[in-house]
Amino acid sequence: MSKSNKNKHYALSQMKELRQQYVEMVELGKRNHKALMAHKAKLREQRALEGMDEWESIKRQSKQLRLL
Numbered sequence: 001m002s003k004s005n006k007n008k009h010y011a012l013s014q015m016k017e018l019r020q021q022y023v024e025m026v027e028l029g030k031r032n033h034k035a036l037m038a039h040k041a042k043l044r045e046q047r048a049l050e051g052m053d054e055w056e057s058i059k060r061q062s063k064q065l066r067l068l
Helices: 003-031 033-067
Strands: none
Touching: 003 033
C-alpha cells in the first residue's frame, strides 16, 4: 500500500470514528441534555490539560536545547 493510500485509509478511519462520536453525542443530547453538557465540559478540560502538558514538554525540550 502506498503512502498516499495509507494516509487516505487513516483519514477515512478517523472520519468514521468522529462520525460515530457525533452520533453518540446527538443521542445522548436527546436523552439527557445535562449529561451531554457535562461530557462536553469534561472533554474541554481534558483538551486543556493535554495542551498544557504539550506546552510543558516543549518548554523542557527548548531548555535542553539551549543547554547544549
